[in-house]
Amino acid sequence: MGKNVRVVVDAMGGDHAPxxxxxxxxxxxxxxxxxxxxxxxxxxxxxxxxxxxxxxSRRVQxxxxxxxxxxxEPPVAAIRKKKNSSIVVGMNMVKKGExxxxxxxxxxxxxxxxxxxxxxxxxxxxxxxLAPLIPTARGVxxxxxxxxxxxxxxxxxxxxxxxxxxxxxxxAGVKKPRVGIINIGAEEEKGNALVKxxxxxxxxxxxxxFIGSVEARDIPYGAADVLVCEAFVGxxxxxxxxxxxxxxxxxxxxxxxxxxxxxxxxxxxxxxxxxxxxxFDASQYGGAPMLGLKGLVVKMHGSSKAGEVKxxxxxxxxxxxxxxxxxMSSQFAAGQAGN
Amino acid sequence: MGKNVRVVVDAMGGDHAPxxxxxxxxxxxxxxxxxxxxxxxxxxxxxxxxxxxxxxSRRVQxxxxxxxxxxxEPPVAAIRKKKNSSIVVGMNMVKKGExxxxxxxxxxxxxxxxxxxxxxxxxxxxxxxLAPLIPTARGVxxxxxxxxxxxxxxxxxxxxxxxxxxxxxxxAGVKKPRVGIINIGAEEEKGNALVKxxxxxxxxxxxxxFIGSVEARDIPYGAADVLVCEAFVGxxxxxxxxxxxxxxxxxxxxxxxxxxxxxxxxxxxxxxxxxxxxxFDASQYGGAPMLGLKGLVVKMHGSSKAGEVKxxxxxxxxxxxxxxxxxMSSQFAAGQAGN
Numbered sequence: 302m303g304k305n306v307r308v309v310v311d312a313m314g315g316d317h318a319p320x321x322x323x324x325x326x327x328x329x330x331x332x333x334x335x336x337x338x339x340x341x342x343x344x345x346x347x348x349x350x351x352x353x354x355x356x357x358s359r360r361v362q363x364x365x366x367x368x369x370x371x372x373x374e375p376p377v378a379a380i381r382k383k384k385n386s387s388i389v390v391g392m393n394m395v396k397k398g399e400x401x402x403x404x405x406x407x408x409x410x411x412x413x414x415x416x417x418x419x420x421x422x423x424x425x426x427x428x429x430x431l432a433p434l435i436p437t438a439r440g441v442x443x444x445x446x447x448x449x450x451x452x453x454x455x456x457x458x459x460x461x462x463x464x465x466x467x468x469x470x471x472x473a474g475v476k477k478p479r480v481g482i483i484n485i486g487a488e489e490e491k492g493n494a495l496v497k498x499x500x501x502x503x504x505x506x507x508x509x510x511f512i513g514s515v516e517a518r519d520i521p522y523g524a525a526d527v528l529v530c531e532a533f534v535g536x537x538x539x540x541x542x543x544x545x546x547x548x549x550x551x552x553x554x555x556x557x558x559x560x561x562x563x564x565x566x567x568x569x570x571x572x573x574x575x576x577x578x579x580x581f582d583a584s585q586y587g588g589a590p591m592l593g594l595k596g597l598v599v600k601m602h603g604s605s606k607a608g609e610v611k612x613x614x615x616x617x618x619x620x621x622x623x624x625x626x627x628x629m630s631s632q633f634a635a636g637q638a639g640n
Numbered sequence: 641m642g643k644n645v646r647v648v649v650d651a652m653g654g655d656h657a658p659x660x661x662x663x664x665x666x667x668x669x670x671x672x673x674x675x676x677x678x679x680x681x682x683x684x685x686x687x688x689x690x691x692x693x694x695x696x697s698r699r700v701q702x703x704x705x706x707x708x709x710x711x712x713e714p715p716v717a718a719i720r721k722k723k724n725s726s727i728v729v730g731m732n733m734v735k736k737g738e739x740x741x742x743x744x745x746x747x748x749x750x751x752x753x754x755x756x757x758x759x760x761x762x763x764x765x766x767x768x769x770l771a772p773l774i775p776t777a778r779g780v781x782x783x784x785x786x787x788x789x790x791x792x793x794x795x796x797x798x799x800x801x802x803x804x805x806x807x808x809x810x811x812a813g814v815k816k817p818r819v820g821i822i823n824i825g826a827e828e829e830k831g832n833a834l835v836k837x838x839x840x841x842x843x844x845x846x847x848x849x850f851i852g853s854v855e856a857r858d859i860p861y862g863a864a865d866v867l868v869c870e871a872f873v874g875x876x877x878x879x880x881x882x883x884x885x886x887x888x889x890x891x892x893x894x895x896x897x898x899x900x901x902x903x904x905x906x907x908x909x910x911x912x913x914x915x916x917x918x919x920f921d922a923s924q925y926g927g928a929p930m931l932g933l934k935g936l937v938v939k940m941h942g943s944s945k946a947g948e949v950k951x952x953x954x955x956x957x958x959x960x961x962x963x964x965x966x967x968m969s970s971q972f973a974a975g976q977a978g979n
Contacts, residue, residue, distance in 0.1 A: 375829065410825075438887050448824060451832040485787060485875040486749075490714065493790040493872045517879035521887035533832045536824040537873055540856035541880035548777050548860035549888055549920070556916040557909060566908025570895065573902045577895040581888070 305335050306621045307400040308614050309391040312342030312350070313369055314407025315605050322406065323350040325610025330360055332611075333618045339400055341366050341387040366390040372603070376410030380418060388412060392419040395596035402617035404588065404610070406601040413449050416591045416598040423626060425633030426593035428457045430532070431600060432465055433589035434473070435542055436581045439523025443469050443478075447535035449591065455499040458482070458529055459506055463632055464592045465527035466509045471623035472616065473526075481515035481525030483534055488514075495531055503529070508632060517541075546581065587612030590620070593629065597621070644674050645960045646739040647953050648730040651681030651689070652708055653746025654944050661745065662689040664949025669699055671950075672957045678739055680705050680726040705729040711942070715749030719757060727751060731758040734935035741956035743927065743949070745940040752788050755930045755937040762965060764972030765932035767796045769871070770939060771804060772928035773812070774881055775920045778862025782808050782817075786874035788930065794838040797821070797868055798845055802971055803931045804866035805848045810962035811955065812865075820854035820864030822873055827853075834870055842868070847971060856880075885920065926951030929959070932968065936960070 310326045312319040319342055326338055337360055340347060344365040351363070368386040370379045383389060388407055392415045394400040403420070405412050413431060422429055430446030445465040450457065462480050469478035482503060484492050491514065492500065503511045515524045520538060530538065557567035579585075587609060588601030597620050599613045620626075649665045651658040658681055665677055676699055679686060683704040690702070707725040709718045722728060727746055731754045733739040742759070744751050752770060761768055769785030784804040789796065801819050808817035821842060823831050830853065831839065842850045854863045859877060869877065896906035918924075926948060927940030936959050938952045959965075 373827070375827075438891065451824070483876065485790070485872055485879075488712075488714075496872075517876040518883035520880065521883045533824055533835075534873065534876055537822065537856040537876055538880055540824075541859065541877055542884050544857035544860045545881055545884040546888055549885060552777065552916050552920075553892065553913065556912050559912050563909045563912045566905040569905025570902045570909070573895050573898050574892065577891050581891075 303335050303622055305337050306333070306402070306618045307337040307339060308402045308404060308617045309339040309341055309364070309394050309400045310610070310614065311387045311391055311403070311405035311407055312340045312347050313366075313387045314405040315601065315603050317604070317606055318406065319346050319350045321606045322610050323347070325607030326614060327354050327356050327361070328607060329611045329614040330356060333615060336360065336614065336618055338362070339364055339391075339394065341391040343367050343369070364390055364394070370408050370411045372408050374408065374411070376408060376414040377418070379408070379411050380414045388415050389419065392416070392598070395420050395598070400596070401621050402597040402599065404599045404601065404613045404617065406588070406603055406605040406610075409448065409600055412598060412600045413591065416594055420594045420596050420598060423593050423595055423630055423633070425630065427460055428453060429591055429593035430461045430464065431589050431591050432468065433539060434583070434586040435539065436583055436586070437521055437523035441473065441586055442520065442523060442526055442528050443473070444528045444530070444535050444539055445592070446530065446532040447539050447589065448532050451532045453531045455495060455502055458495070458499045458531065459502045460593070460633070462503055462506065462511070462527060462529045463508050464629060465529065467625055467628050467632070468590065468592060469526045471625055471628070472619045475526050477510050478526035479512045480509045480527040480529060481512050483517060483520070483528055483530040483538065484514035485516070486514065487516060550578065584609035585612060587616040590616065595626075597626070642674050642961055644676050645672070645741070645957045646676040646678060647741045647743060647956045648678040648680055648703070648733050648739045649949070649953065650726045650730055650742070650744035650746055651679045651686050652705075652726045653744040654940065654942050656943070656945055657745065658685050658689045660945045661949050662686070664946030665953060666693050666695050666700070667946060668950045668953040669695060672954060675699065675953065675957055677701070678703055678730075678733065680730040682706050682708070703729055703733070709747050709750045711747050713747065713750070715747060715753040716757070718747070718750050719753045727754050728758065731755070731937070734759050734937070739935070740960050741936040741938065743938045743940065743952050743956065745927070745942055745944040745949075748787065748939055751937060751939045752930065755933055759933045759935050759937060762932050762934055762969055762972070764969065766799055767792060768930055768932035769800045769803065770928050770930050771807065772878060773922070773925040774878065775922055775925070776860055776862035780812065780925055781859065781862060781865055781867050782812070783867045783869070783874050783878055784931070785869065785871040786878050786928065787871050790871045792870045794834060794841055797834070797838045797870065798841045799932070799972070801842055801845065801850070801866060801868045802847050803968060804868065806964055806967050806971070807929065807931060808865045810964055810967070811958045814865050816849050817865035818851045819848045819866040819868060820851050822856060822859070822867055822869040822877065823853035824855070825853065826855060889917065923948035924951060926955040929955065934965070936965070
């Protein structure tokens with residue numbers, strides 16, 4: 302038996318809250334024996350939801366937070382004003398050491414702002430990046446940073462590479478994670494000012510297995526395990542991946558329904574096609590970890606259902622079982638020499 | 641009858657040169673009655689190719705250039721050294737006024753460098769952008785800039801918006817082109833430093849119909865007719881679009897071949913699916929125009945076949961028929977007030 306991992310789950314965030322969130326959280330208790338669950342949300346809907354299930358009440362705590370941060374609210378102001386929202390209440394528990402991790406499908410802006418302002422950075426970390434896992438033809442890649450720190454500096458990108466490498470090695474189980482920097486060409490002289498400045502620093506970094514530039518065209522094929530980039534670029538990569546996939550698959554589906562002939566064909570290919578597309582379903586990996594914090598914050602998709610909630614909580618358990626924050630702290634304290 | 645348009649075609653550039661290039665160029669003579677064709681390339685292979693066709697020799701001129709710029713060569717050095725390459729020879733003809741436009745499927749770097757260094761900018765243009773047309777669920781969008789000017793400034797992005805708007809209006813026939821800036825969120829406060837600086841300038845620009853931020857997720861759905869961005873971001877958008885499409889469609893094709901059952905289904909859906917996917921084939925729009933030059937340079941895909949060559953040359957004819965450069969000149973000379 303390992304140490305208990307205490308995960309606060311924002312029961313109110315996302316399109317399917319609280320139903321799917323509570324369902325996924327309670328399901329995780331069965332597989333994660335060291336999990337202690339804390340559900341934060343409005344008392345009435347939360348209790349109504351919990352009353353539907355049987356569970357070990359010693360492993361589930363509820364914390365009531367009656368305010369709700371809306372998706373459109375300016376994040377920093379919302380975090381400061383709504384002290385009694387599930388996001389602020391949950392993150393404060395992590396800050397005070399009453400919980401290890403916080404998981405939410407709520408406003409991305411508020412979760413990122415809360416991670417920085419409430420939970421706070423690990424010592425030595427310049428900026429905490431948001432790092433979603435994206436499915437590829439080869440498995441999965443960690444995209445770091447994808448929205449937390451626009452206009453980041455070169456030294457920050459090097460830390461992203463180090464954090465991402467630790468995460469992929471110990472949480473995703475990739476033996477020697479290939480770290481690439483997203484660039485507009487493979488040649489040495491290509492890139493913008495930031496990439497050109499970062500490149501020699503990544504080459505010199507002993508903690509990582511740096512493989513050089515990765516062109517965006519090769520990202521969906523799994524060109525690197527850790528994709529380092531500034532947040533504006535990372536956000537564009539993630540959203541283009543999601544938008545292009547959903548648009549194209551939508552067109553394919555429409556075509557399959559377009560005539561009696563295609564409908565018959567669709568019946569024949571559906572089971573196989575479903576299986577193929579399932580491997581590109583991002584929810585199977587859980588939400589995006591925000592790394593470099595005194596604790597862990599995981600941002601799930603707004604559309605998360607029980608499966609993604611469960612996978613996000615499992616991710617938190619793995620993170621603490623592997624003591625990623627301990628490893629990061631010693632790496633950043635020791636500088637380039639340590640590992 | 642309008643004025644003749646003289647287009648130099650780089651017969652040596654691309655994976656299928658000179659065969660497909662010459663074929664596409666000669667085919668265009670049939671539909672574009674004012675086209676004067678100039679084919680630049682190595683004498684032997686070019687003459688061998690031409691000998692296969694019957695054509696009106698008064699409308700086709702050959703210019704011999706024995707050097708070839710390879711894809712991997714550093715572009716600026718290649719342009720300076722290989723004076724007798726088809727790219728340099730062809731662009732020099734545009735510069736000297738012996739031709740109106742230059743079309744090539746050769747090295748992107750060399751074409752961009754040549755556009756800037758040989759053909760040169762129109763008066764008032766700060767930086768000439770490369771602007772590919774990308775197919776969307778709604779039609780087609782112009783992505784400007786997608787690789788010519790990394791780390792561009794806000795004033796340059798405003799010019800991109802103006803040039804792109806003129807192009808979409810007069811060449812693509814979009815009545816009131818919707819101009820959006822690629823951003824990481826729709827809210828006013830979102831963006832990196834460049835986007836935040838550019839936003840009010842675009843709002844104040846009277847020449848364009850500015851619709852605000854466009855998130856990358858909405859690009860494949862055709863969220864704007866003109867997508868303004870800095871070149872690094874534009875390149876990532878284009879390559880993610882191409883990479884995600886080709887990877888996903890590759891997976892779908894593999895699935896269709898995976899069993900006897902799916903193969904039978906594939907037979908039923910193939911004709912309809914082919915038709916759907918054809919509308920996402922970028923080659924039907926021709927290559928990417930490099931705008932803001934004293935002339936026109938069109939960069940085709942390296943994999944271009946006759947169809948893309950033909951569409952690129954038609955694009956050149958439309959460009960001069962509509963006097964886009966005249967319109968740009970008067971817009972930039974008159975500043976924000978003119979149109």
